[in-house]
Amino acid sequence: EAQVTQNPRYLITVTGKKLTVTCSQNMNHEYMSWYRQDPGLGLRQIYYSMNVEVTDKGDVPEGYKVSRKEKRNFPLILESPSPNQTSLYFCATQRELGAHEQFFGPGTRLTVL
Amino acid sequence: SQQGEEDPQALSIQEGENATMNCSYKTSINNLQWYRQNSGRGLVHLILIRSNEREKHSGRLRVTLDTSKKSSSLLITASRAADTASYFCATRSGNTPLVFGKGTRLSVIA
Numbered sequence: 758e759a760q761v762t763q764n765p766r767y768l769i770t771v772t773g774k775k776l777t778v779t780c781s782q783n784m785n786h787e788y789m790s791w792y793r794q795d796p797g798l799g800l801r802q803i804y805y806s807m808n809v810e811v812t813d814k815g816d817v818p819e820g821y822k823v824s825r826k827e828k829r830n831f832p833l834i835l836e837s838p839s840p841n842q843t844s845l846y847f848c849a850t851q852r853e854l855g856a857h858e859q860f861f862g863p864g865t866r867l868t869v870l
Numbered sequence: 871s872q873q874g875e876e877d878p879q880a881l882s883i884q885e886g887e888n889a890t891m892n893c894s895y896k897t898s899i900n901n902l903q904w905y906r907q908n909s910g911r912g913l914v915h916l917i918l919i920r921s922n923e924r925e926k927h928s929g930r931l932r933v934t935l936d937t938s939k940k941s942s943s944l945l946i947t948a949s950r951a952a953d954t955a956s957y958f959c960a961t962r963s964g965n966t967p968l969v970f971g972k973g974t975r976l977s978v979i980a
Contacts, residue, residue: 761912790967799972800913800958815967847912857901859960859968861912 761862780848874971893959
């Protein structure tokens with residue numbers, strides 16, 4: 758079954774404690790992306806990757822890092838989380854940048870105290 | 871850089887009625903897509919309309935695109951309680967990533 762998985766689904770942490778949210782896809786898609794969703798602000802793109810070892814900043818990259826060492830995985834790293842990074846995070850993939858449809862993961866709800 | 875802007879922000883209708891949501895955008899596009907999100911879950915692709923198309927149908931969904939007004943509408947006919955969700959438009963321009971609007975929250979009351 759084609760899917761995008763994210764882990765963890767829920768996380769409560771404290772300010773400054775490094776964390777990683779994993780994203781994995783089994784569709785052999787080249788393009789992967791991270792979004793955060795906040796009330797009243799919609800989806801905002803954090804980082805995206807057009808292929809292995811190629812990553813680019815989205816609209817709100819500050820405070821985040823990503824890596825794309827292999828095609829299927831695109832982890833989101835918060836080196837020193839702060840309360841303003843409390844949000845709902847989504848990973849999404851598509852076959853390639855110009856492809857039509859994005860496939861979304863189930864989301865990770867992060868709370869930073 | 872938020873491109874699409876949905877209107878209204880929230881919409882409440884009775885089951886069986888039609889629901890219309892609008893999306894306006896700022897720059898020229900290659901295509902416009904509509905997605906649906908059930909509460910707190912991942913978005914699901916509904917339909918895509920290319921810049922050279924004016925109308926598209928998929929089941930109970932009808933999408934129109936007016937490139938001269940830089941706007942699109944999504945019509946859901948004969949709505950059901952299960953259509954309750956948030957609906958987002960997303961635009962693609964050139965070879966850039968998809969850009970999502972803030973969404974319309976639809977409530978269908980049984």
